[in-house]
Amino acid sequence: MKSGFFDKLVKRMDHLEPADMQRYLQRLVQEKGLFEKVFEALQEGVILLDQEGKVTYVNSAACNLFGLQRDNIHGQQLTQGLQGFDWNALLKSGGAVSRDLEIFYPENRYLNFYVTPIDEHEDLGFVMLIRDITLTRKLTEEKIESERITALTMLAAGVAHELGNPLNSLTIHLQLLSRRLRKLDKKSSGNLEELLEVAQGEIKRMDGIISQFLAAIRPTQPQLQRLHLNDLLHETLKVLKPEIKQANVRIKLDLRSDLPAMLLDGDQIKQAFYNLIRNACQAMPNGGRLTISGTFTDFEIRLSFHDQGKGITSENMGNLFQPFFTTRKSGTGLGLLIVRRIIREHGGEIEIESKVAEGTRINLYLPLTEKRMRYLE
Numbered sequence: 001m002k003s004g005f006f007d008k009l010v011k012r013m014d015h016l017e018p019a020d021m022q023r024y025l026q027r028l029v030q031e032k033g034l035f036e037k038v039f040e041a042l043q044e045g046v047i048l049l050d051q052e053g054k055v056t057y058v059n060s061a062a063c064n065l066f067g068l069q070r071d072n073i074h075g076q077q078l079t080q081g082l083q084g085f086d087w088n089a090l091l092k093s094g095g096a097v098s099r100d101l102e103i104f105y106p107e108n109r110y111l112n113f114y115v116t117p118i119d120e121h122e123d124l125g126f127v128m129l130i131r132d133i134t135l136t137r138k139l140t141e142e143k144i145e146s147e148r149i150t151a152l153t154m155l156a157a158g159v160a161h162e163l164g165n166p167l168n169s170l171t172i173h174l175q176l177l178s179r180r181l182r183k184l185d186k187k188s189s190g191n192l193e194e195l196l197e198v199a200q201g202e203i204k205r206m207d208g209i210i211s212q213f214l215a216a217i218r219p220t221q222p223q224l225q226r227l228h229l230n231d232l233l234h235e236t237l238k239v240l241k242p243e244i245k246q247a248n249v250r251i252k253l254d255l256r257s258d259l260p261a262m263l264l265d266g267d268q269i270k271q272a273f274y275n276l277i278r279n280a281c282q283a284m285p286n287g288g289r290l291t292i293s294g295t296f297t298d299f300e301i302r303l304s305f306h307d308q309g310k311g312i313t314s315e316n317m318g319n320l321f322q323p324f325f326t327t328r329k330s331g332t333g334l335g336l337l338i339v340r341r342i343i344r345e346h347g348g349e350i351e352i353e354s355k356v357a358e359g360t361r362i363n364l365y366l367p368l369t370e371k372r373m374r375y376l377e
Contacts (some may be wrong), residue, residue, distance in 0.1 A: 032139070042061055043061055043132075044129055044131050045113075046058070046062060047062050047127070048127055049125055053087035054075060055073050055076060056075075058074065061098070066082060066130075067105050067106035081260055082147070098112065111130055111134060113129065113130045115128045119223055127236075167207055178193075223346050224264060224265055225264065226263055230294070232264070232273065233273055233292065236277065240274065249281050251290055251292065253293075254293035256296065264366075268346075269342065271338065280307035283359075283360065289308050311357055311360055315351070322337075343364055350363070351365070
């Protein structure tokens with residue numbers, strides 16, 4: 001990398017006294033050391049490159065962000081250390097360039113890099129500044145999700161109000177029709193009673209969908225009591241026993257008997273268990289085993305629901321908590337949304353792991369101590 005300062009220094013060398021030369025060199029060494037210490041202290045990555053894209057300096061932060069070895073990359077093309085980085089395309093753009101990128105090694109992160117010439121008038125190379133924007137991006141996504149959920153809540157309240165009145169009216173009129181049909185003989189009524197039952201069932205189903213949607217997104221205040229998760233789980237399994245038997249699903253419990261009691265809303269937690277167990281049974285149409293395990297640390301309890309079902313494709317994994325997203329013809333797509341809302345209202349979190357044709361594992365994390373944070377819905 002050429003420098004105008006060095007060019008001027010070389011031209012004047014013949015006219016400098018040895019003491020002056022020594023002073024200049026000491027000053028250069030001191031400034032170089034100072035700049036290196038400053039660059040090393042930065043949390044942002046700094047990479048200096050020459051005109052050909054070869055690395056002349058890289059600080060520790062840049063090495064950590066990109067998983068680079070300083071000795072291996074120094075003097076080499078930056079593209080050798082960053083696969084997929086097109087240095088020539090950046091040069092063609094001219095001037096300063098700022099872009100976001102996603103990296104997968106050494107960690108999955110989102111970065112912003114800014115490349116600009118060191119000097120606009122002389123060919124001194126380029127400086128590249130790198131910032132980790134993973135947290136900023138995550139906060140932005142959470143804000144967007146929070147705004148979306150708020151909009152859905154307002155929409156749901158309006159829809160529930162608008163549909164509630166006509167549904168109630170239809171229910172009343174169908175009840176009146178049912179009373180009149182009972183007064184007719186079977187020959188006159190024909191199959192009207194059967195058709196009436198179908199209509200009443202559909203109205204009941206619509207009312208249930210609206211109730212589930214509101215339960216999935218409407219914030220509620222848990223009624224907390226000190227309860228044992230093992231007891232709530234056994235109560236849920238007792239209720240679902242006929243359905244589990246019909247699905248030919250075997251339940252394997254691997255629960256620590258000493259799981260500590262914690263503050264829970266019993267009805268809400270049982271609703272979450274109910275949804276997860278039913279989902280697991282429906283994911284194994286030919287039968288299989290559902291393993292429910294539970295353990296704890298000093299900070300949290302972890303419950304795991306592991307089925308042997310068909311698994312979830314990578315395309316569908318990103319849509320699991322979208323309202324009304326379902327891969328089943330009879331599903332509402334609200335079950336997991338309800339589970340996540342319940343777990344988050346208890347200060348916990350849900351984690352899903354799945355492999356196609358191997359099954360799905362859903363982990364619930366519930367804190368034993370109060371967290372100094374809350375999720376915004």
